[in-house]
Amino acid sequence: MGSHRRQRRLRDSRRPDQREPAERRAHLRSVVRARDLRRRGSRRRDQRARQHALRGTAARYRVAQPRADGSPLHARRLARRWRRADRCHRQRSRPRVHRGLHLRVHRVPGAVTTELRVAKAHAYGNDFLFVEAGAARFNNLQARESDLARQLCARHTGVGGDGLILFELRDRGATMTLFNADGGPAELSGNGLRCLAALIARRQNLRTGDVVTVDTTAGTKTLELKAIAGAQYTFRAALGPPAGIRQAQIPVLGETVTASVLSVGNPQCVVLGPLPDQERFNRFGPALSKHSMFPAGTNVEFAHVEAGDRVRILIWERGVGPTTSSGTGSAASAVAAAAHGGATREVDVIAPGGTQRVEWRDDGIYLTGWAEVVVEGTAYLT
Numbered sequence: 001m002g003s004h005r006r007q008r009r010l011r012d013s014r015r016p017d018q019r020e021p022a023e024r025r026a027h028l029r030s031v032v033r034a035r036d037l038r039r040r041g042s043r044r045r046d047q048r049a050r051q052h053a054l055r056g057t058a059a060r061y062r063v064a065q066p067r068a069d070g071s072p073l074h075a076r077r078l079a080r081r082w083r084r085a086d087r088c089h090r091q092r093s094r095p096r097v098h099r100g101l102h103l104r105v106h107r108v109p110g111a112v113t114t115e116l117r118v119a120k121a122h123a124y125g126n127d128f129l130f131v132e133a134g135a136a137r138f139n140n141l142q143a144r145e146s147d148l149a150r151q152l153c154a155r156h157t158g159v160g161g162d163g164l165i166l167f168e169l170r171d172r173g174a175t176m177t178l179f180n181a182d183g184g185p186a187e188l189s190g191n192g193l194r195c196l197a198a199l200i201a202r203r204q205n206l207r208t209g210d211v212v213t214v215d216t217t218a219g220t221k222t223l224e225l226k227a228i229a230g231a232q233y234t235f236r237a238a239l240g241p242p243a244g245i246r247q248a249q250i251p252v253l254g255e256t257v258t259a260s261v262l263s264v265g266n267p268q269c270v271v272l273g274p275l276p277d278q279e280r281f282n283r284f285g286p287a288l289s290k291h292s293m294f295p296a297g298t299n300v301e302f303a304h305v306e307a308g309d310r311v312r313i314l315i316w317e318r319g320v321g322p323t324t325s326s327g328t329g330s331a332a333s334a335v336a337a338a339a340h341g342g343a344t345r346e347v348d349v350i351a352p353g354g355t356q357r358v359e360w361r362d363d364g365i366y367l368t369g370w371a372e373v374v375v376e377g378t379a380y381l382t
Helices: 002-009 022-057 059-064 073-089 133-138 142-153 189-204 278-289 329-341
Strands: 096-098 099-103 114-123 126-132 163-170 174-179 212-215 219-229 231-241 243-252 255-263 267-272 299-307 312-318 346-353 354-361 364-381
Touching: 002 354, 022 346, 073 099, 114 133, 114 189, 126 133, 126 189, 142 163, 142 174, 142 364, 163 189, 189 212, 189 219, 189 231, 189 329, 189 364, 219 364, 231 329, 243 278, 243 329, 255 278, 255 329, 267 278, 267 329, 278 299, 278 312, 299 329, 312 329, 329 346, 329 354, 329 364
Parallel strands: 126 163, 174 212, 267 299, 312 346
Antiparallel strands: 096 099, 114 126, 114 364, 163 174, 212 219, 219 231, 231 364, 243 255, 255 267, 299 312, 346 354, 354 364
């Protein structure tokens, strides 16, 4: 506008036809330049008006769509303010991909007090949760491990599992501490031991023939990796020799039950004979598991010798209840069947979740079966 006014002050009073050609050309250039400036200025004002109108409604769109270089500085600053506000008011986890599914967990700010990395694995449906002991110590959870086990193992409000294993990894090995779903400590789980070995094999890319060594409350156990089929890892575990094998007459619920009592790293009570129906199983399983004869409680198996090399079982696990499988329960049932039921010392033990192979040799019990890691992720504790 100022240029236009200066052009008006400098305008010649003579008519165009009275001017010399060079003067006409200069006048024409000044008029064209002034008109062009007016047009360009109007376009810039229109663009600024549109930008101001869209500023409140399209700020998120400007955040999502990068603006071209040379855009107004105030628009770029506005976009940055929206980004900062968005990060403050919406917490987002990293995207996770598991078996082709893209997962993103949104959590409410202030509701989560602890984030904990958790892995879950199972053997024939007998499932366990795994937390690195260092992470538990870092989050000051080691003083309330029993509470942590109950919270994580809860089927409807937690991750869900038959037990929690705190572990520390090393090359082709680990140290483990086991807690049952009710929070009580346990010495050993054959399936939990194999699940931990599967987790080690998965993380360390082990191959068939490799040996994994795990330190447990019941001693050091070794497992040989026999096969890999997809996500399933098959191991032959050396559980050591059984101890304290004897038959006992146990008065319970108004009856006297004959049972084989022994230890395979943890206490076992095996009732040989035809398998009970569901109602009898639900009554006698917990009654025997918490019987006064076993101050620390015991695992209970009802075992039926179907053939010399085949035993079928039902399991009531101490601190858990009915389970689809048990590694040490299968081992104990095989030993009891061989010692008191006429079975051979190498048998297939069939549980509701599947069949495991048990060998009772002079140097101890060998248990063969598979395990697979289901998922690894983050649990949010409140």
